[in-house]
Amino acid sequence: MTYLIKKPDSSAKLKILGEVARFDVCGFPSIFAPKQKKFQRFKFIYPAVGKKGSCVRLFKVLQSNACEGNCFYCANRKDRDFQRINFSPDELARLFIQYYRKRLVDGLFLSSAIYGSANQSEEKMLATLQLLRDKYGYGGYIHYKVLPGTDEALIKAAAHLADRLSINLEAPGEKYLARLSPTKKFTRELMGGLEKIARLNQEKPLKAGITTQLVVGAAKETDREILSLTNKLYQIYKLWRVYYSAFMPIKDTPLERMPPCPPLREYRLYQADFLLRKYGFTPQELPFEKNGNLPQGHDPKLAWALKNKDKFPLEINKADFSELLRVPGVGRISAKRIVESRKLEKFSRLEQLKKTGAVLSRARNFLTLEGKFYPAPKEKITSRVNEQLFLWEEL
Ligand code: SF4
Numbered sequence: 001m002t003y004l005i006k007k008p009d010s011s012a013k014l015k016i017l018g019e020v021a022r023f024d025v026c027g028f029p030s031i032f033a034p035k036q037k038k039f040q041r042f043k044f045i046y047p048a049v050g051k052k053g054s055c056v057r058l059f060k061v062l063q064s065n066a067c068e069g070n071c072f073y074c075a076n077r078k079d080r081d082f083q084r085i086n087f088s089p090d091e092l093a094r095l096f097i098q099y100y101r102k103r104l105v106d107g108l109f110l111s112s113a114i115y116g117s118a119n120q121s122e123e124k125m126l127a128t129l130q131l132l133r134d135k136y137g138y139g140g141y142i143h144y145k146v147l148p149g150t151d152e153a154l155i156k157a158a159a160h161l162a163d164r165l166s167i168n169l170e171a172p173g174e175k176y177l178a179r180l181s182p183t184k185k186f187t188r189e190l191m192g193g194l195e196k197i198a199r200l201n202q203e204k205p206l207k208a209g210i211t212t213q214l215v216v217g218a219a220k221e222t223d224r225e226i227l228s229l230t231n232k233l234y235q236i237y238k239l240w241r242v243y244y245s246a247f248m249p250i251k252d253t254p255l256e257r258m259p260p261c262p263p264l265r266e267y268r269l270y271q272a273d274f275l276l277r278k279y280g281f282t283p284q285e286l287p288f289e290k291n292g293n294l295p296q297g298h299d300p301k302l303a304w305a306l307k308n309k310d311k312f313p314l315e316i317n318k319a320d321f322s323e324l325l326r327v328p329g330v331g332r333i334s335a336k337r338i339v340e341s342r343k344l345e346k347f348s349r350l351e352q353l354k355k356t357g358a359v360l361s362r363a364r365n366f367l368t369l370e371g372k373f374y375p376a377p378k379e380k381i382t383s384r385v386n387e388q389l390f391l392w393e394e395l
Pocket of ligand 1: 071
């Protein structure tokens with residue numbers, strides 16, 4: 001049953017509408033949740049990564065949690081009996097600007113449930129943005145969520161006011177989306193919406209581009225299917241980022257008894273996504289297991305190298321940049337340093353490799369230095385979660 005509270009207090013609203021906004025991912029993989037806590041003085045403030053790796057605190061909130069949609073996994077679904085609340089544009093703009101002026105937040109992430117219709121909800125969100133930009137002169141970062149089924153004219157208006165637009169695809173195809181939502185339509189509404197924002201971004205690039213989010217682990221989709229869609233989104237629609245959200249069952253929803261998706265699966269997806277975007281890997285090269293998922297025991301780059309032992313060890317003094325990028329323990333910065341340093345002096349000692357910033361305990365197992373191989377003892381190739389492909393990138 002849906003009901004609205006007429007005059008709730010603004011800070012109580014913020015508590016509730018900030019808490020439910022956490023289901024939209026835009027920052028740190030959930031495996032780092034304990035690290036996030038130190039940034040989170042309030043439930044509605046979320047850390048994301050700004051330019052040059054700085055931490056940006058986003059005021060992340062829903063305009064409304066009253067929804068016409070009935071997605072099986074969602075806290076805001078129509079059939080769930082709980083408190084429904086709306087912010088008026090004026091109230092929300094005022095609240096945000098108070099926090100911004102007190103320097104408690106650096107930017108806004110605005111989303112909403114579908115209250116009435118997608119267009120009605122977007123009109124409210126747009127009015128909030130307009131107040132912020134025109135009345136309060138706010139010139140900072142805004143991430144704006146486009147709701148499925150929104151008219152193009154409203155999306156265009158949002159593109160003028162926001163730095164980033166996003167629309168959640170939720171699943172890697174119609175079949176999987178049907179297991180998550182009886183109301184969303186993958187091709188017409190979600191992909192159609194994404195195509196619209198991609199077109200706008202192509203005509204006039206948004207400062208922080210366009211993004212999407214997928215729910216992982218609730219629809220029996222495989223990592224292969226997810227990453228194949230991800231690659232298409234980067235190649236064709238030029239997305240800035242795809243975010244992955246490990247499914248968490250919510251009480252009083254049809255999926256409440258489904259097990260949660262392990263955060264490690266979400267993290268491996270982020271690592272593989274990184275290989276697609278920054279390391280020149282194709283989806284076909286990723287080291288999927290027979291069940292179509294990434295191995296959990298090793299990060300995908302190490303798993304790929306262990307599957308392709310015939311390509312190693314590489315001679316560090318001869319390997320080109322793209323080959324060095326595929327060496328476990330060697331990131332983009334250390335690969336660049338290797339290429340630069342060896343112009344001055346050949347690599348013949350492990351200390352030289354260490355100085356490039358490479359993870360020595362790992363890289364030494366895949367490289368020769370002047371023809372000599374210095375592998376670490378076998379037990380040094382660990383299966384712990386490593387942060388070699390670190391993922392905290394710009395907004
Ligand atoms: S449309 Fe679906 S996912 Fe979005 S708020 Fe409503 S129920 Fe939740």
